[in-house]
Amino acid sequence: xxxxxxxxxxxxxxxxxxxxxxxxxxxxxxxxxxxxxxxxxxxxxxxxxxxxxxxxxxxxxxxxxxxxxxxxxxxxxxxxxxxxxxxxxxxxxxxxxxxxxxxxxxxxxxxxxxxxxxxxxxxxxxxxxxxxxxxxxxxxxxxxxxxxxxxxxxxxxxxxxxxxxxxxx
Numbered sequence: 001x002x003x004x005x006x007x008x009x010x011x012x013x014x015x016x017x018x019x020x021x022x023x024x025x026x027x028x029x030x031x032x033x034x035x036x037x038x039x040x041x042x043x044x045x046x047x048x049x050x051x052x053x054x055x056x057x058x059x060x061x062x063x064x065x066x067x068x069x070x071x072x073x074x075x076x077x078x079x080x081x082x083x084x085x086x087x088x089x090x091x092x093x094x095x096x097x098x099x100x101x102x103x104x105x106x107x108x109x110x111x112x113x114x115x116x117x118x119x120x121x122x123x124x125x126x127x128x129x130x131x132x133x134x135x136x137x138x139x140x141x142x143x144x145x146x147x148x149x150x151x152x153x154x155x156x157x158x159x160x161x162x163x164x165x166x167x168x169x
Contacts, residue, residue, distance in 0.1 A: 020044055026151045029144015033151040035159045046155035048148045050140065058130075058140060060122070062156045066113040069098075078102045085133040086110060090142075094121035100132070123149045 022034040036044035045063040052058070056073040082102045089095045094117055100110045112118055122128065128140040 024155065026148075028147040028151060030141055031144050031148035033148050033155060035155045037159075043159045043161060046152050046159060048145075048152050052138060056138065058138070060152070062152055062160075064160075065111055067111075067115060067118060069110045069112065070107065071100075071109075072104075072107040074106055076106045078105050078108065080105060084108075087129075087131045088118070089129045089131075090118075090121040090125040091127060093125060094118055119149075 020036055020038045023037050025032055025034045027033075030050045031048045032050070033046070033048040035046050038044050045061045045068075047059050047061040049057055049059040054073070055075055056071060059068075059070040059072075061068040061070060080102055084100045084102070086098050086100045087095070088098060096115075096118070098110045098112060100108050102108045122142070123146055125142045125145065128142055129137065130140065131137040
């Protein structure tokens with residue numbers, strides 16, 4: 001999955017891409033959480049992902065830059081380098097627009113930074129609606145997201161370098 005290697009490079013910013021590996025996977029509801037470790041043993045990110053019937057995979061990542069939402073589908077043929085907008089709604093708790101960057105023919109990412117309101121709503125929510133500017137949309141069942149986000153914050157506190165612990169409580 002070339003997108004994962006590219007995503008790891010994005011998350012690591014100026015650090016060269018490594019093949020890396022997932023460690024400490026945990027399943028809660030529709031979500032699988034994991035830590036991503038670079039080949040050199042350094043921390044990459046902590047992530048949780050779910051997949052859809054149409055083949056799309058949605059990932060929520062915790063990294064040095066904050067929360068990153070990543071989308072990937074083997075069916076997509078996107079124009080790399082382009083950008084678009086996405087509306088995110090979580091129940092009646094959260095409603096915002098975010099920029100999305102196409103960084104792979106099959107993938108796109110959106111960096112939310114340290115948006116505490118998103119994190120609070122996501123942990124407590126029942127459903128998240130994502131609507132892209134081009135008309136594509138998805139409804140994400142957040143069943144298991146409370147436990148998965150707890151696992152994700154434990155992952156970040158365990159693996160992130162010192163000085164970043166406790167950032168996603």
